[in-house]
Amino acid sequence: NAGVMQNPRHLVRRRGQEARLRCSPMKGHSHVYWYRQLPEEGLKFMVYLQKENIIDESGMPKERFSAEFPKEGPSILRIQQVVRGDSAAYFCASSPEAASGNTIYFGEGSWLTVV
Amino acid sequence: AQSVTQLGSHVSVSEGALVLLRCNYSSSVPPYLFWYVQYPNQGLQLLLKYTSAATLVKGINDFEAEFKKSETSFHLTKPSAHMSDAAEYFCAVSVPNTGTASKLTFGTGTRLQVTL
Numbered sequence: 001n002a003g004v005m006q007n008p009r010h011l012v013r014r015r016g017q018e019a020r021l022r023c024s025p026m027k028g029h030s031h032v033y034w035y036r037q038l039p040e041e042g043l044k045f046m047v048y049l050q051k052e053n054i055i056d057e058s059g060m061p062k063e064r065f066s067a068e069f070p071k072e073g074p075s076i077l078r079i080q081q082v083v084r085g086d087s088a089a090y091f092c093a094s095s096p097e098a099a100s101g102n103t104i105y106f107g108e109g110s111w112l113t114v115v
Numbered sequence: 116a117q118s119v120t121q122l123g124s125h126v127s128v129s130e131g132a133l134v135l136l137r138c139n140y141s142s143s144v145p146p147y148l149f150w151y152v153q154y155p156n157q158g159l160q161l162l163l164k165y166t167s168a169a170t171l172v173k174g175i176n177d178f179e180a181e182f183k184k185s186e187t188s189f190h191l192t193k194p195s196a197h198m199s200d201a202a203e204y205f206c207a208v209s210v211p212n213t214g215t216a217s218k219l220t221f222g223t224g225t226r227l228q229v230t231l
Binding site for chain 1: 156207219224
């Protein structure tokens with residue numbers, strides 16, 4: 001049973017370009033979470049999605065960031081007009097249900113570097 | 116809102132010594148608590164979790180943690196450190212029975228170094 005798959009693992013973008021990060025949840029999981037880890041910091045929640053629905057986007061920056069989890073295909077975290085401060089590791093996680101006792105399973109992350 | 120404080124951003128122990136990583140939480144309701152480990156350039160792996168059952172929780176690789184409500188703590192311990200335990204450890208909290216129940220709030224992490 002494959003784990004949470006994220007790609008690309010490493011992405012370099014110039015300031016002003018767009019970054020798209022993809023996440024395929026574990027088989028049978030319909031809940032996806034995105035977290036951001038800035039250098040020397042813990043993970044910060046960004047957004048929680050179910051298929052075709054954004055459930056909680058309270059951690060998403062108000063501008064330039066968006067996320068989707070379509071009926072078919074992976075979840076996408078999109079960052080438009082990237083700036084140096086967007087350089088971070090972006091982790092996706094998934095769970096089969098929303099109940100808080102459930103373990104959420106993390107992918108190996110996508111490292112974004114903005115130059 | 117809930118929060119987590121991890122005392123000590125870096126901890127160094129000798130191989131074979133006791134590992135103690137501290138975590139204190141703040142939550143307006145009884146929380147669920149988690150410890151994750153992160154190896155360099157990798158994702159997070161769950162070590163153990165507390166979900167209001169037994170207060171002493173055993174996890175993988177001989178790690179365990181005890182939930183102490185009176186101290187609002189959930190410290191992680193391991194009796195004997197191994198070189199392979201060197202990694203970053205994160206404590207996290209979630210709030211039960213909410214609409215976004217699996218949303219985790221993480222501490223800033225503790226880097227464990229194991230020396231010979």
